[in-house]
Amino acid sequence: AQSVAQPEDQVNVAEGNPLTVKCTYSVSGNPYLFWYVQYPNRGLQFLLKYITGDNLVKGSYGFEAEFNKSQTSFHLKKPSALVSDSALYFCAVRDVLSGGSYIPTFGRGTSLIVHP
């Protein structure tokens, strides 16, 4: 079984400050992890994914995420937030288990608000 948790409904950060959006996961096998961003009245846009290899993954718009197997986490980070980063962020996981499904499980989303 696979599940993902985004413990914060909302994250507030001042423009120029670093931001972190948290994601933890639970899988039976090995995880493939994804981050998507959704702007108002738009579909989800892919930011980055972890498949294997380097634990630090770099993605679009200056975002990066760190895979931490011992803490079962995949937090999204950006060194300097922009007001335009304000959006809804979704973490998703696939459990790479023999006989498992390729359908991802999404977290409930975290609203990021960047204040000028």
Place this chain on the structure above:
Amino acid sequence: DAMVIQNPRYQVTQFGKPVTLSCSQTLNHNVMYWYQQKSSQAPKLLFHYYDKDFNNEADTPDNFQSRRPNTSFCFLDIRSPGLGDAAMYLCATSLSGQFTDTQYFGPGTRLTVL
């Protein structure tokens, strides 16, 4: 640019009046998905196609049907919309059934039921 297109972007229908939402893709992906999303919640998978094979989620109401006449197009039919069906409907694609595949989403159709 290759993309996922949804039409219309906004749809208003009356209670009980059938409605069809459409999705097309130029990515030539094998898998197409339909999600329902309410009030900034996580997208909820309704069903998906792997090529022509239809896969229905166990909790998807019978009121929701889908058609995929060819690789490029997929339709969501809501036979008798209720007020609870008002939501954003998202279409997505992925190349195949690989665990590494990224999903590509369309802009969504916001459905209002009067």
